[in-house]
């Protein structure tokens with residue numbers, strides 16, 4: 001058993017429990033990339049709105065061009081955006097271009113490449129045509145009222161284009177979850193600074209903020225707070241005042257004398273849900289609620305911070321966006337032997353090769369220290385080792401989580 005440490009699955013369940021989605025807001029389509037729809041999006045028009053020519057050529061009656069030779073009289077033209085007003089009669093044709101409405105009477109398009117303009121102006125077909133050839137029927141793509149994007153759809157490049165085609169200039173989306181981020185530690189300085197002796201660059205905020213933004217949230221970086229209770233309390237107040245849905249603290253989560261983040265949060269009114277889980281990296285993870293704000297206390301070690309971000313912050317943001325939780329792990333094969341595991345579920349940084357035969361080979365990287373961003377940046381996946389998993393040989397099946 002994991003002793004007093006909460007299993008990872010239970011911790012994810014507690015973090016994502018009873019989450020109400022954020023409110024809906026309407027945004028212009030041009031600003032909606034990567035946002036999540038709050039309501040279904042229905043077609044406000046039929047596409048195509050009329051029978052339309054799919055090719056440049058001549059609108060004909062298929063029966064007239066069923067057998068050669070054929071000579072047709074051109075009675076008009078229909079460029080895209082302009083309908084031909086009359087009707088195509090026997091042995092008549094209308095010059096037509098891609099995207100133009102098919103004129104009344106016509107039921108096929110003779111390709112321009114299959115037609116010759118004679119000296120007298122008549123059109124000679126060099127190929128026969130089939131009825132409906134090169135005509136896109138009215139409503140081929142969608143019909144007014146069709147629901148084509150459900151609530152919860154992520155508006156990527158294809159969905160945005162579809163929303164535009166449905167004739168929506170603005171779309172109802174979930175408000176971006178707001179995530180306040182506080183880095184803690186006397187040793188920390190912003191990247192690009194002149195480092196004094198014993199100082200460390202604060203890197204974690206950047207990865208956590210990037211994760212938030214990638215998922216469609218807004219990161220509110222409240223900067224670096226030294227190991228000082230009063231300063232930390234003041235910054236927690238700023239997080240509350242910012243209206244953040246989530247507060248992420250980085251570091252100060254463990255048991256050292258300067259690790260008082262949890263205590264200060266509890267003094268400010270946080271109801272602690274759990275502290276310490278059966279996970280490596282990420283054992284000192286903390287979770288609680290401060291008013292309506294959920295608080296995730298991530299361990300300071302950079303790899304621990306980011307792995308916990310992926311495992312706990314990501315599903316929490318997804319729930320705030322009204323999205324279902326999906327298990328994104330998949331099966332792979334070990335590319336190297338792996339030792340027996342202890343009581344903490346292990347997330348082992350690994351390389352990953354996707355073979356053409358459909359196998360995925362995950363090979364543990366040699367150095368697993370939770371401070372090592374070089375290894376973490378190089379890794380393509382995490383091998384998930386359940387508590388007390390026995391040693392496993394090269395070629396054994398394993399479960400992996402791809403890294404973004």
Ligand SMILES: Nc1nc2c(c(=O)[nH]1)N[C@H]1C(S)=C(S)[C@@H](COP(=O)(O)OP(=O)(O)OC[C@H]3O[C@@H](n4cnc5c(N)ncnc54)[C@H](O)[C@@H]3O)O[C@H]1N2
Nearest residue numbers: 183200202203204250251252253254259283299300301304
């Ligand atoms: N006696 C024990 N010591 C520790 C335990 C334990 O169970 N007993 N747990 C260890 C584990 S596991 C972890 S993980 C760390 C987590 O500690 P904290 O969350 O308190 O983190 P800090 O002590 O503040 O920092 C750890 C490490 O990470 C660096 N750091 C902190 N914040 C940042 C940041 N924003 N960007 C980059 N690097 C950061 C910090 O300088 C430290 O080197 O505790 C173990 N100790």
Ligand code: MOO
Nearest residue numbers: 281282283304370
């Ligand atoms: O659990 Mo700590 O996150 O290993 O370094």
